[in-house]
Amino acid sequence: MYVNADLSRRAVVGPDDYHWVASPQPGVERMMLERFGPEQARATSIVQYAPASLFPPHSHPAGEEILVLSGVFSEVAAHYPAGWYLRNPPGSSHRPSSAGGAVIFVKLRHMMGCEQQSVRIDTNNAVHWREFDGGAVCALYADAAEHVALLRLDGGVSLPHGCPAELLVVHGELRLDGHGYAAGTWMRFPEGDQAEIHAGVPGATLYVRTRGPAAGAAA
Template sequence: MYVNADLSRRAVVTPDDHHWVASPQPGVERMMLERFGAEQARATSIVRYAPASHFPLHRHPGGEEILVLAGVFSEASAHYPAGWYLRSPPGSSHRPSSVGGAVIFVKLRHMKASEQESVRIDTNHAAHWREIAGGAICTLYSDDAERVAMLRMNGRVSLPYGRPAELLVLDGALRVDGHDYAAGSWMRFPEGDHAEIQAGATGATLYIRTHAPDAGAAA
């Protein structure tokens, strides 16, 4: 299955486009944002766990990145409410579940094979944020190929040096090239796309990922 698989083109998915599909596990549904292959594929999705649902223990050969959007997401005895960022390196394994239900943003199989760091960040904690011009930033991950952050903005933002970038509007609204996008909108920009990005009247909170041109195509 291929969804928004042409990395040379801008891709946009708004809440009006959300179409939930069942996963192999009962009680777990996915809204596919981008996908490059069958069930075991590099993919970006929003995943919804019904109360008392789970996935059996499984490995992630290409790593997994999660941002908890709503509810409480669990791994064994560790419980992560909305706002937690989880990054598990290639070869890691877990048994994810949710007692009361959860919605998470998930990226699969996009990490370098050499990545070994496991990251757990509570973005609700003020200590993880620093003030910048026009807002505040919470750095989630950074290396020579990839930078991931949450950004609170009340003005304009430029994509760094025209690098490929990905955004998820978490709160507020965003205006991109004159079009308004509500919370839940996801966008992917190809290399060299100099989009004009501005927060809405009440500001915006974003997940933002930028990466080297070849890093986005890693499987």
């Protein structure tokens, strides 16, 4: 299956576009944002866990990245409420579940093979944030290929460092080329895109991925 697989084109998916697709496990549904092949493929999705749903133990040969958007996401005895960022490196394994239900943003099979460390960051903790004029940044991960951060922007403030590779509107409203986009909107931009991006009047919290460590908003 291929969804938004042409990387030379801008892709925008808003909450009104969501179409939930059943996963191999009962109670777990996915909204596919991008996919580059069959079930075991590089993909980006919003995943919805119904209460008491779970996956059996499984591995991630090319890694997995998660941002918990709502509810509580669990890995056996470890429980991650909304706002936690998780990064499971290539070759890792886990048994995900949710007792009360959860919605998570997930990226699969996009990591570099040399990545080895797991990452667990509670973005609700102020110690992880650094303020700048017009907002704040929470650095999540950086390597030679990508830089990942959460950004909080005050109303009307432009995205620092220009157009990113990818973003998700976590809270608030984003303005792209004069149009407003609500929380839950995912965007991917081709290299060289000149998009004009700033927070709407209520401000915005964004997951942002940029190309290379030096280009990120948290650099």
